[in-house]
Amino acid sequence: MATAIEFFKLLPKTNCKDCGQPTCLAFAMLLANQKAKIDDCPHISQESKTALSESAAPPMRTVTVGTGKNAVEMGGETVLYRHERRFVNQTAYALTVCDDLKGKALSDRIEAISSLSFERVGVTFAADMISVKNVSGDPVIFAEAAKAVFSLWKKPLILESDDVDAIEEALECIGKMRPLIYGANAVNLERMAALAKKHGCPLGIRADDLGSAADLSARAKAAGTEDLVLDLGCSGLKRCLEDHTVARRAAVKKKFKPLGYPLMNRVGSGEYAVAMAAVSTMKYGSLVIFDNLESYEALPLMTLRQNIYTDPQVPIQVKQALYPIGNPGEHSPIMFTTNFSLTYFTVRADIEKSRIPVWLQIVNTEGLSVLTAYAAGKFEPEKVSEVFEESGVLSKTDGPVIVPGLVARMSGRLEEMIGRKVLVGTNESKQIPKHLKELTSQ
Amino acid sequence: MAEIPSVKEKYTGKIEEIAFGNCIAGGADGMPFLSFENTLKRRPIIAGEVVDDLTDYPEMAAEMFDGRQKDPVGWANMWKEIGADMICIRFPGAAPDKKGTSPEDAAGIVRRISDKTGLPVMVIGCGIADIDNRIAEAVGGAMKGTKVILGRTEEHEYKKISAVSMSNGHAVLAFSNLDINLAKQMNILLTDFGVERNSITMDPLMAALGMGLDYSYSVNERIRLAALSGDRMLQVPMVCDCTGAWDVADAMSTDDPSLGDAKHRVAWWEAMTALAAMLSGADILIMRGPGAADMTRVYAEELTGVS
Numbered sequence: 214m215a216t217a218i219e220f221f222k223l224l225p226k227t228n229c230k231d232c233g234q235p236t237c238l239a240f241a242m243l244l245a246n247q248k249a250k251i252d253d254c255p256h257i258s259q260e261s262k263t264a265l266s267e268s269a270a271p272p273m274r275t276v277t278v279g280t281g282k283n284a285v286e287m288g289g290e291t292v293l294y295r296h297e298r299r300f301v302n303q304t305a306y307a308l309t310v311c312d313d314l315k316g317k318a319l320s321d322r323i324e325a326i327s328s329l330s331f332e333r334v335g336v337t338f339a340a341d342m343i344s345v346k347n348v349s350g351d352p353v354i355f356a357e358a359a360k361a362v363f364s365l366w367k368k369p370l371i372l373e374s375d376d377v378d379a380i381e382e383a384l385e386c387i388g389k390m391r392p393l394i395y396g397a398n399a400v401n402l403e404r405m406a407a408l409a410k411k412h413g414c415p416l417g418i419r420a421d422d423l424g425s426a427a428d429l430s431a432r433a434k435a436a437g438t439e440d441l442v443l444d445l446g447c448s449g450l451k452r453c454l455e456d457h458t459v460a461r462r463a464a465v466k467k468k469f470k471p472l473g474y475p476l477m478n479r480v481g482s483g484e485y486a487v488a489m490a491a492v493s494t495m496k497y498g499s500l501v502i503f504d505n506l507e508s509y510e511a512l513p514l515m516t517l518r519q520n521i522y523t524d525p526q527v528p529i530q531v532k533q534a535l536y537p538i539g540n541p542g543e544h545s546p547i548m549f550t551t552n553f554s555l556t557y558f559t560v561r562a563d564i565e566k567s568r569i570p571v572w573l574q575i576v577n578t579e580g581l582s583v584l585t586a587y588a589a590g591k592f593e594p595e596k597v598s599e600v601f602e603e604s605g606v607l608s609k610t611d612g613p614v615i616v617p618g619l620v621a622r623m624s625g626r627l628e629e630m631i632g633r634k635v636l637v638g639t640n641e642s643k644q645i646p647k648h649l650k651e652l653t654s655q
Numbered sequence: 656m657a658e659i660p661s662v663k664e665k666y667t668g669k670i671e672e673i674a675f676g677n678c679i680a681g682g683a684d685g686m687p688f689l690s691f692e693n694t695l696k697r698r699p700i701i702a703g704e705v706v707d708d709l710t711d712y713p714e715m716a717a718e719m720f721d722g723r724q725k726d727p728v729g730w731a732n733m734w735k736e737i738g739a740d741m742i743c744i745r746f747p748g749a750a751p752d753k754k755g756t757s758p759e760d761a762a763g764i765v766r767r768i769s770d771k772t773g774l775p776v777m778v779i780g781c782g783i784a785d786i787d788n789r790i791a792e793a794v795g796g797a798m799k800g801t802k803v804i805l806g807r808t809e810e811h812e813y814k815k816i817s818a819v820s821m822s823n824g825h826a827v828l829a830f831s832n833l834d835i836n837l838a839k840q841m842n843i844l845l846t847d848f849g850v851e852r853n854s855i856t857m858d859p860l861m862a863a864l865g866m867g868l869d870y871s872y873s874v875n876e877r878i879r880l881a882a883l884s885g886d887r888m889l890q891v892p893m894v895c896d897c898t899g900a901w902d903v904a905d906a907m908s909t910d911d912p913s914l915g916d917a918k919h920r921v922a923w924w925e926a927m928t929a930l931a932a933m934l935s936g937a938d939i940l941i942m943r944g945p946g947a948a949d950m951t952r953v954y955a956e957e958l959t960g961v962s
Contacts, residue, residue, distance in 0.1 A: 294880070296873040331914070333865070333905065427657035450957050454688055454934070462662035469660050487923065488954055491930050495872075509915030512905065513864060513923040517931065520869040529869075555867040562866075562902040566711065643782070646711075647752070 217245040223261040224254060231255050247271075272465045273473045275302070276415045276440045276499075278342065278393045279369025285341050287442065287499035288475030293465060296525055302475075303522035304494045306515070307342035307371055307502040312349045312358035319358070323365045331512050334554055335532055338515035340368075344395070344502045345383070347374030356382040363387045371395050371502065375419070377404045388412035393442060395419070395477075395502075402429055406436035415440035417477060422446055423456050427471035441474045442500060450492050453478060457497040475499035482506065487514060494518050528580035529554040535604040536561070541570035546612040546652065548638065548645075549574040549600075551592060553582045559642045567646035569653055572610055576600050587620045594627040601631060613652075663692045666883035670938070671853045671891050673826055675775030675802050678740050680856065680938045681892035686879065687934055688958040698959035700939045701952050702741035702777055703734030704898055707756050707764060708748025713901050715921065719945050731768040734945075738952050741775045742768055743941045746790055749781040758786075758793035765794045769801055777804040777828065777894075777941070788815040795819035804828050804856055804894075810841060817850050826854045828894060833860045833870050835877045835889075842888045855891045856939065863899035864906075864928045871895075872935045879936035895932035897951075898943040900925035922946040930954060 221241035232253045234240040243249035244265075251257065251265045275289035289301045308326045310319065323343070330339040343366050347355040356379070359372060363386075370392040372383050380394055395417030397405035402418070409416040416438050420426035426443045433441055445460065447453040457476055463469035477500035478493045480486035487510045490501045494517055506514070523529055530552045538561060550560050552575050564571045576597055578586035586592035601607055614633050616624045618640035628635040639648045664685070672682040680700055685693025705727045706712050712724075723729045731742045744765060748756040756764075761778075769776055778794050780787030791805045792815070805820050806828030813829070820827045829845055831837040838859045845855055859878060862871040875893065882889040900906055906924035909917045925947035929940050933955055940955075942948035 294873070294876055295869075296877055328913070423659050424657060427659060431657065450954055451688065451690075451960055454958060455690065458686075458689060459659060459662050459691070463660050466662065467660040471657055472659070484950065488926075488930070488950070491927050492934070492958075495931060495934050507915055507919070508913060509917075509920035510923060512914055512920060513927050516865040516905070517868070517927050520864065520931075521872065523869050525869065525873055555862070555870070558866045558903070562904065565904065566902070 217242040220244045220265065223257075223265050225256045225258075227256065229256065272468060273461075273475065274439065274441070276442055276475050278305075278371070278391060278415055280389075280391050283368045284391070285369050290461070290497070291465065293461060295521065299524040299526070300522050302499065303518050304490075304498050305341040305500045306490070306506070306511075306518075307344045307500065308340050308506060309344045309346050309373070309502065309504050310358070310362055311346050312355045314358065315361075319361055320365055323362065327366075329506065329508060329511050331508075331515065333512075333516060333519065334529055336519065338512070338519070340506070340511075342369045342371055342393075342500075344371035344373045347376060347379050350376070352376065352379040352382040355379040356386050359383040359392075360386045363390060369393070371417070373502070375401060377401050377408065380405065381408055384408060384412045384414065388414060391415070393417050393500075395442075395479075396444065397429065397433065399425065399429060402432050403436050406433045406438040409438045409440070410436070415442060417442045417444060419444045419479075420446050423459055423472070426460075427469075430471045430474060442477045443472070443474050444477045444479060447478060447489075450488060453489055453492050453498075454496050457493065461497040477501065480504075490514055491517055495521055530577075530580040531557045531575055533575055533577035533600065535606050536573040536575060537570075538564050538573050539568065539570040541572045541610065543610050544612050545570045545572055545610050546649070547572045547574060547601075547606055547610060547614045549576055549597060549614070550617055551576060551578040551581060551583055551586050553578065553580050553586075556582055556642075560645065563642045563645040564649070567649040569649045571649070572606050572612075574600060574604060574606055583617050583619045587623070592620065594623045594630055597623070597627060598630040607631060607633060664883075666692070667885045668883045668887070668890055670882060671855075673802075673853055673856065673892060675741070676773075678775050683879075683883075683936075683938070685883065687936055688960075690960060696959055696961050698952075698955040698961060699933045699937055700740045701738070701948055701955070702743040702939055702941045703731070703737065703739035703945075703948060704941055704943045705730045705734065705742055705744045705768070706748070707744070707746050707761070708753050710753060711747060713907065715907060715918065716901060716943050719918075727764050728767045728771050731772050731774070734948075735772045735774055737945050737949060739774065739942075739948060741777060741939065742772060743777040743779065744768065745779045745781070747781050749786050749790060750783055753781075758789040761790045762793035762797035765803065766797050769798065769803075775803065777806065777939075779806040779828070784812045788812075791816045791819050795823040795825055798825065799823045802826060806830070807858060808841070808845065810837070810844065813841075813844060814848060817845055817848050820854065821849060826856055828856050828858055829891075830858045831860065833862065833867070833874055835859075835874055835881065838874070838878055839886070839888045842891060846888070852887070852891055856894050857889075857891050858894045858896065861895035861897060861899065861928065861932050861937070863897070863903055864924050864931070865903055866899060868928060868931055872931050875932065875935035875937065892938035893936050894939040894941065895929070895937035896941040897925050897928040897932060897947075898941055900928045900947075901943055918946075922950070926950040926954075933958070
């Protein structure tokens with residue numbers, strides 16, 4: 214990505230304000246941050262425009278699979294490490310439906326894939342796509358299966374076959390749903406690319422290695438198809454990590470266009486497949502297709518994906534609410550803390566460890582931690598008492614209220630406001646079990 | 656065929672090496688497992704966790720050790736059979752409200768573990784500074800001549816353990832709370848105090864999957880990148896404690912059948928925490944579950960390109 218100064222050099226430098234910005238330099242800075250489009254400048258020369266569009270183009274193409282609100286975007290990444298800038302589009306996970314399934318077996322299979330869904334920190338985790346795999350070898354059966362899956366599954370589809378006739382047949386039925394065609398290889402590339410172009414669908418390329426992936430993507434581009442997803446043919450963890458890293462660095466740091474596309478992996482099922490997916494999720498994979506995924510594998514994997522793809526500048530937050538932990542009753546103590554997810558999970562885990570039931574009130578501090586929230590005036594006795602009022606916790610128990618040790622100084626004022634005994638808790642969460650045990654043994 | 660541009664980074668820094676007999680930690684000169692820039696073919700060390708008191712230890716983990724968790728020495732030996740490279744022993748039992756393991760008892764246990772397994776040992780106390788200092792003192796003396804890692808030093812509590820480690824030829828574990836600057840500060844404090852850089856291991860707090868792993872992953876990456884770029888105060892082996900995975904409710908819950916088998920789930924929870932730790936720079940991984948430790952070792956071997 215070009216810098217503001219590089220953009221500035223190519224602008225007319227007249228400060229005419231026709232782009233809506235006060236100066237050309239201001240406009241250049243927006244361009245560098247991808248917050249403006251070159252076309253917003255009506256006076257730019259054609260040569261500058263060509264030069265600029267090249268440097269303004271993101272180093273990795275964004276590819277959309279599917280249509281409407283369930284469409285999945287992949288790629289569009291601009292950095293190597295998540296602390297530099299938020300990773301843009303999280304890794305998508307697809308599960309396989311073989312085209313030899315029919316009727317009830319087929320609907321059961323789709324039902325099983327749909328039921329792979331969890332709720333965590335207020336976010337729903339689920340499979341993103343289904344890959345219809347051509348195991349029958351018959352184009353008509355494949356197309357029928359694709360149609361059947363489409364009627365039962367509302368999210369995007371992948372058409373998985375290297376048989377051009379099968380892909381063509383299936384695209385006749387569901388091409389307008391923008392499935393990912395997977396895929397093209399060295400032998401069928403031009404014919405697959407023509408189909409992708411005709412139906413406006415993204416194309417997955419199955420390569421043997423980095424070099425052949427670069428060659429095949431160049432051939433696809435020459436054939437007029439640029440919405441590509443590259444499978445680098447990584448069969449193991451090491452190649453996945455290394456080749457994905459090379460591709461991402463080449464695209465982002467060297468502006469090497471032939472590898473500037475989202476990456477994908479085709480894995481099977483079981484332990485090794487999950488390990489591949491974990492490595493791919495951390496290191497630059499945009500799509501992993503599984504044969505199958507068990508729920509005990511899917512939940513940790515999808516949690517990993519959530520962790521890697523969160524915005525490092527925006528803390529994950531939990532909902533402001535009253536969380537009963539371990540079946541608290543009418544004499545159980547009340548604890549409260551901020552809605553920063555890390556604080557919540559830590560405190561919750563430590564309360565659970567004590568095996569003492571507690572009413573845990575979470576206060577919305579916009580994701581700030583205890584001390585920061587207090588300093589910012591978002592975690593004060595007034596606010597806490599208001600939240601207590603709202604959740605009605607004080608009428609659920611006559612137990613004491615425990616103030617986080619770090620904000621002990623709010624205890625006097627809080628006691629006054631809520632008219633309930635307030636105790637000072639521990640500075641550190643890990644001391645909670647000990648404190649709770651002492652408290653209840655008194 | 657298209658020529659792929661070289662993406663090898665030219666780093667100027669290298670991580671210190673600490674040798675525990677044949678078991679060597681650190682030494683990386685590139686980002687983890689990237690053979691095209693990290694010339695080191697050394698996989699991260701797996702340290703199997705042993706505790707002296709099972710009161711707060713999860714039952715589901717205890718069941719996986721077949722009764723041998725009741726004796727720290729037998730337990731450590733089982734870790735050796737599983738393929739661990741190091742033993743990490745904690746002494747929660749040294750806390751006054753537990754069975755009250757004395758510093759001398761602790762030193763005896765460490766000595767016997769070392770004699771029985773021949774593996775290097777990392778010693779973490781019970782979290783109460785006074786007691787941990789006395790444990791370090793007793794262990795440090797008893798293990799003179801066999802390098803162990805003594806933990807954990809923190810910003811306001813490092814002098815005693817550091818002094819013991821310096822006078823007995825041991826390494827220290829420097830703990831910091833999820834922040835690259837605090838991590839660096841700890842290493843500066845220790846080196847100013849006289850601890851050699853090749854006797855420091857750093858623990859920047861590995862938050863488990865779903866419990867802030869995102870923070871740890873990025874702090875680790877930043878620490879390792881800064882170290883490779885020449886920041887000498889960060890060029891020490893990184894220890895990541897992955898056992899926090901066992902504190903995550905979602906990992907172990909048996910209440911909701913739709914989450915699948917809990918034993919498999921918690922194994923993955925810990926193994927994925929470990930994968931994230933080693934992809935972001937960990938040199939030593941503390942593991943609790945035998946299944947997770949085994950997966951982690953196998954994947955680490957494969958990623959390193961050794962077996």
